[in-house]
Amino acid sequence: MSQKTGEPVTVIHDTSVRPFRVEIRDESIVELRRRIAATQWPERETVSDSSQGVQLETIQELARYWATDYDWRTCEVKLNTLSHFITEIDGLDIHFIHARSKHEDALPLVVNHGWPGSIIEQLKIIDRLTDPTAHGGSASDAFDVVVPSMPGYGFSGKPTSTGWGPERMGRAWDELMTRLGYGRYVAQGGDWGAFVVDQMGLQAPRGLLAIHTNMPATVPADVDAALNAGGPPPDGLSDEERRACEQLLRTYKQVEYARYMNARPQTLYGVADSPVGLAAWLLDHNDADGQPARAVVEALDRETSPTGELTRDEVLDNISLYWFTNTGVSASRLYWEYRGGFFNAKGVSIPVAVSVFPSEQYQAPRTWTERAYPNLIHYNQLEKGGHFAAWEQPQLFAEELRAGFRSVR
């Protein structure tokens, strides 16, 4: 309806796919450094560990490096070796990386990041997926990889109205894959990406063959209700299931940042205005081994990794991406949008592949996984890796996707 005349208007949706280059201006980098150097600090925590949050010494050291020797351009060059695009879907600009394999019959795959993540988490798996023979795999396991930024994250547009929850994102990704000419494809996700692919599984669009999740939602309803009330878990569980309950109870105590963003994402003006404020906020995500996640804490001491493990630069690449795109608050709004459960079984009946990494929030037992995903085509428990599985263990992660999706090619 035209606002001016009240007459019906034909809305023409722009479905063009426009190339995009990452080009952060020099002034933005200078400004970031200036702000970090001008940080006003609180006093240190009154404990000797991270039980009150990110420790002062940790973040001051990181900030010192971030303001001086850290080089965003290195990351930018890496990003621009890949092909980036923007296309409008459902009224919003969606940014994505599109990496085509040289192999014919490569399986199209859309990979969804989470919070406090971004496309930065997926960078090291792209080549391993599109070019498997260069990374210990076979040509028959090749993928075409599409890595979008979620609405309100990275280079995607920031929604100006409500409604962009995981369900809508799932539909958008189906539209994206269709627009790219993929009549059959698979979808992968962890963290929010896991919620999105579960929704895609429920929507079951025609082109979606299967999903893979590294943070599966498997908790049975009665257990979920008990755990949400603070426990104890019901009787009659196996050891593995009881252990999962303990892990979930611990996680529920640690996700207060999620509760805050669920209630008050807009009040977080500080994460738009203060780089260190933003960095601390993004760092304080937990995994099974601690809060901040142990993999991230260890990464802060790691300058390089020949085996692809997480480094300090990568952690700052991710935080810098949030900073330059000013998506600290818009990303938080996703928690406000979605009021569903995180880990409860959703009722997905399409084929599902599951990888259980040891330091994920909880290790989903096979029993629960089989019940939650009755069409379970792959289940594997890994020896290494945590919540940011693709980021921490790209080789293992790529191997899991190859194995997980092999049967649907």
Add this chain to the structure above:
Amino acid sequence: MAVSTSNDPTAAAVDDGAIRAFRIDVPQEEIDELRQRVRATRWPDKETVSDRSQGVQLAKLKPLVEYWANGYDWRKVEATLNAMPQFITQIDGLDIQFAHIRSPLKDALPLLMTHGWPGSIIELLKVIDPLTNPTVHGGRAEDAFHLVLPTMPGYGFSGKPTSTGWNPARMASAFHELMLRLDYPRYVSQGGDWGAIISELLALQSPEGLLGIHVNMPGTVPPDVLRHLRNFDPSPDELSEREKIAYDRLLHFYRDGFGYAAMMNQSPQTIGYALADSPVGMAAYYYDKFAEWTDSGGEPEKVLTADEMLDAISLYWLTNTGTSSSRSYWEGAQAGGGPFNAFDIPTLPAAVTVFPAEIYRAPRSWGEKAFGNLIYWNEVDQGGHFAAWEQPRLFSEEVRAGFRSLR
């Protein structure tokens, strides 16, 4: 980020019980720095809703902050604070800052009045004269009080604890010690928010000399009701209609309004970096509660002036107490309990005023169970969580009435 005071920092190392005069004198560079930072604010995009349901709206915060940078004058409230007797004394190893205003009237009752979060002495300024000088404000000489207004550890100009353990019970003991040090062997205690919890803990400790308490945020929720709330159950059938109203408000709070507390209970240091580095980040954090908790339908400008709100926020900013005050929640969480839990105070006299826009409107039935010696209970029709700040006249009348029988 130092704040100049008249006390010698080296003297603070010795817990000699001395009471030192205190003057607030914020260096001009810090005020200039604040203004400059506010002007250089990098803003997020606007909320995707047309109300407060995602937090502080951009269009509400911008004008307040604009005034903060360009018209607001900290020196006014600084002068107001310095015009009353201000002191610092070391108790239990920490500097406790307080105002001590004696009534000109004889037989005034000594009153310890404690602020909460995100409060400070600022919210109590308008009740100082009505309580110490009642006859000038339509009250009776017999209802006069001597006032002791301490600042909680980690807040305002009090010291910031450097080790754990400064939980509300310890603060209560310290404030009792303060009253003794000021030569008040008999006194009463008043508070809202943390001030209410501290008063209730004092009542539990029942030190000699404490005659009674008055609270405007009473802890009355019975344990069985708490269990239901923890499960997010709908209101239990056995509750009366009045109790159900209270239950529903509590449920709403625990379900939708608890995020700030959960965050500070868990990771005060994490949220603290933004509070220390971004004035607008801090302003939003506190303004959020001015909007939510005042009796104003979400428009705190209806009951508080911009100057008042900025006075309160500036005090946190200029003392860099965003993080340390958040840490008091962590300490509270370690100690257990909850903000509205019934304490079970059997004999110490307790007076309660229920303001309508408080986080929950305590029903008398719960109050009578929680306070075995309930000497005063009144529900008024105006005012919210910041009762003294929003309704100074009504608040003063309530405090006078509440304590009248103890004189």
